Amino acid sequence: MTDFKxxxxxxxxxxxxxxxxxxxxxxxxxxxxxxxxxxxPFAAKTSADVEKxxxxxxxxxxxxxxxxxxPCGTKIAIAAKAADSRxxxxxxxxxxxxxxxxxxxxxxxxxxxxxxxxxxVDSKTTCGLYNPPLYNxxxxxxxHGQPVVSPYEVLAEYExxxxxxxxxxxxxxxxxxxxxxxxxxxxPMCYCxxxxxDQSKPRWADKAPQSPGNMMYHLTRFHHLAGRCIDxxxxxxxxxxxxxxxLFHKKVAKECEEMFGQAAGMKLxxxxxxxxxxxxxxxxxxx
Amino acid sequence: MSFKPKILGIACxxxxxxxxxxxxxxxxxxxxxxxVVRVMCSSRINPSFIFRAFQLGADGVLVxxxxxxxxxxxxxxxxxxxxxxxxxxxxEFAGLEPGRFRVExxxxxxxxxxxxxxxxxxxxxxxxxxxxxxxxxELREKA
Ligand code: SF4
Ligand code: SF4
Numbered sequence: 001m002t003d004f005k006x007x008x009x010x011x012x013x014x015x016x017x018x019x020x021x022x023x024x025x026x027x028x029x030x031x032x033x034x035x036x037x038x039x040x041p042f043a044a045k046t047s048a049d050v051e052k053x054x055x056x057x058x059x060x061x062x063x064x065x066x067x068x069x070x071p072c073g074t075k076i077a078i079a080a081k082a083a084d085s086r087x088x089x090x091x092x093x094x095x096x097x098x099x100x101x102x103x104x105x106x107x108x109x110x111x112x113x114x115x116x117x118x119x120x121v122d123s124k125t126t127c128g129l130y131n132p133p134l135y136n137x138x139x140x141x142x143x144h145g146q147p148v149v150s151p152y153e154v155l156a157e158y159e160x161x162x163x164x165x166x167x168x169x170x171x172x173x174x175x176x177x178x179x180x181x182x183x184x185x186x187x188p189m190c191y192c193x194x195x196x197x198d199q200s201k202p203r204w205a206d207k208a209p210q211s212p213g214n215m216m217y218h219l220t221r222f223h224h225l226a227g228r229c230i231d232x233x234x235x236x237x238x239x240x241x242x243x244x245x246x247l248f249h250k251k252v253a254k255e256c257e258e259m260f261g262q263a264a265g266m267k268l269x270x271x272x273x274x275x276x277x278x279x280x281x282x283x284x285x286x287x
Numbered sequence: 288m289s290f291k292p293k294i295l296g297i298a299c300x301x302x303x304x305x306x307x308x309x310x311x312x313x314x315x316x317x318x319x320x321x322x323v324v325r326v327m328c329s330s331r332i333n334p335s336f337i338f339r340a341f342q343l344g345a346d347g348v349l350v351x352x353x354x355x356x357x358x359x360x361x362x363x364x365x366x367x368x369x370x371x372x373x374x375x376x377x378x379e380f381a382g383l384e385p386g387r388f389r390v391e392x393x394x395x396x397x398x399x400x401x402x403x404x405x406x407x408x409x410x411x412x413x414x415x416x417x418x419x420x421x422x423x424x425e426l427r428e429k430a
Contacts, residue, residue: 158380167382167420196335204335212342212423216335219377223334226373248380255376260369274373277365279355285372286390 001111002140008055010139011079014105016050018077024103028066029079030059037115041066055079055107058115062232064088064188067097077103079139081112083232085132086265087188090230093265093272096191106135110143114237123149125246127231133266151231152254158247170248171211174218176241179209183245184221186238189228196220222248227256227273230265259285292346292412296323296405297332301359302394303351309398317402318409321349329353329390330363334374337388341378341421347387347412349404354392364392383420386411 015027031042031052039059043066044050063078064087070076080088085106091097108131112121122128128151130143158166181197184190196204197217204220206213229249236246257263260273260281298304304325310317326332329352337348350371352364371390379385391404 163379163382163384165382166380170381171420204339212421215381215421216338216342219338219381220335222377223373226377248377251380252373252377256373259372274370275366277362277369279365281355281365281368283355283368283392286368286375 002109002143004056004109007107007109007140008053011055011105011107012050012053014137014139015044015053015077016047018103019044019047019050024075024077026070026074027053027077027079027105028063029053029105030055030061030063057109057111057113060112060115060121060234060237062087062186062188062234064091065186065234067091067102067188068191072098073101075101075103077105079105079107080132080135081107081109082129082132083127083230084188085134086127086129086230087232088265089134089268090189090228090265090272092268093270094228099268103137104132104135106132106138108132108138108140108143110146116237121233123151124154125236126233127151134268152250155247155251155254158251171215173243174214175211176243177209177214177218178241179207179214179217180240182238182240183235183243186234187225187229188232188234189225189230190221192224196224218245218248222252225249226252227260227262228264229253290413290417292320292409292417293344294321294347294349294409294412295340295345296321296349296351297329297336298323298325298351298393299329299331299353299359299364300325300327302353302357303391303401305395306351306393306397306401309395310401311398313398315398315402317405320409320412321405328358328360328363329367330360330370332367332371334370334377337374337378338421341383341387341418342423344418344422344426346415346418347389347408349408350388350390351393351401351404352390354394357394383418384415386415387418 018024027044030039032054033040037058041061062084064084092099110130128149205216233246256273340348358364393401
């Protein structure tokens with residue numbers, strides 16, 4: 001298990017140093033909520049703020065979500081677990097943020113827990129990586145010796161279903177959706193303004209939380225995140241009615257990886273797969 | 288009453304649409320279930336068009352573009368190929384019959400191919416029957 005206290009101390013130390021040296025204007029990390037379990041995204045701007053930083057096993061938020069709130073050129077330090085770091089890589093690929101503006105405080109974390117269910121967060125609902133692929137400073141010891149489980153393993157059961165059963169499953173799930181858009185709000189890759197679902201010309205779908213509009217919202221959202229979703233699982237954890245969105249995102253990510261040979265947010269020099277092509281892409285992918 | 292499928296065709300201006308024209312001027316016969324929308328390029332096709340078409344009652348969607356390498360804009364169909372492949376996977380994982388959505392490369396000189404593809408696709412959709420899954424409820428009641 002990761003030593004969360006040690007990471008918290010290192011986080012405070014680094015945050016203080018960076019802020020006092022004026023290397024960054026803001027440190028994006030976690031602050032205490034109304035209890036231990038409910039930490040909150042927190043932006044520390046002064047060395048006094050640093051005392052309010054926390055890190056524990058419930059700090060699941062993907063802080064990359066908040067990077068785009070700051071004007072380009074703002075120097076930002078950001079705490080990033082494995083998936084968060086992938087999100088940052090993806091955002092750099094998409095030219096939403098610049099590498100030189102960021103100081104990434106990498107957090108190798110094993111044993112994160114879902115604050116709603118207390119279940120351990122692992123490759124079932126996320127990408128299952130423990131060490132951030134990109135960072136400037138690592139706040140703890142790298143995690144080694146944990147079994148590497150493919151994040152796509154959980155899909156087998158759903159892929160084996162026949163299409164009628166799968167349709168029934170998704171219809172039931174999407175019918176639960178109350179269209180609070182917490183999934184979109186939590187997602188580091190959902191930054192469009194306006195989101196297609198908020199447009200009125202054309203009006204892509206009904207705004208009411210009913211079956212057809214929900215279906216349209218979700219299918220399109222899965223499509224917009226194809227090859228970009230870095231499988232942090234935040235959308236599903238944010239969902240108040242517990243729709244397993246991660247399953248669909250994982251499926252799309254798996255297909256993209258198989259078809260285009262590249263996982264989202266792993267390398268800075270990659271290009272997102274859907275704004276790229278190869279002349280030698282096969283027509284087989286359309287079958 | 289026998290089932291008359293409604294099929295949305297989305298065809299690129301330079302190849303498939305011209306190919307369809309050729310099929311017409313050479314007096315080829317093919318089923319009349321296809322309603323064609325012309326777009327300037329297959330990469331103009333927003334995947335939501337396809338989801339929406341199914342919601343609004345299409346039984347099948349056929350997308351036509353230039354052969355890879357022949358795109359009027361050089362690379363449009365290469366982007367479209369990737370994008371529409373993803374669309375297909377999404378529809379499939381949601382539980383729609385995979386045969387309801389098809390992408391074909393048809394050039395301006397392939398009037399024959401156009402007629403054949405439409406014939407084949409229509410037969411396939413007839414086999415699959417009416418598309419009820421994504422269709423919105425109001426339309427379903429009338430059907
Ligand atoms: S879609 Fe969900 S899992 Fe994927 S990046 Fe967004 S919040 Fe994370
Ligand atoms: S968070 Fe859940 S309920 Fe809210 S819009 Fe997303 S899927 Fe629907």
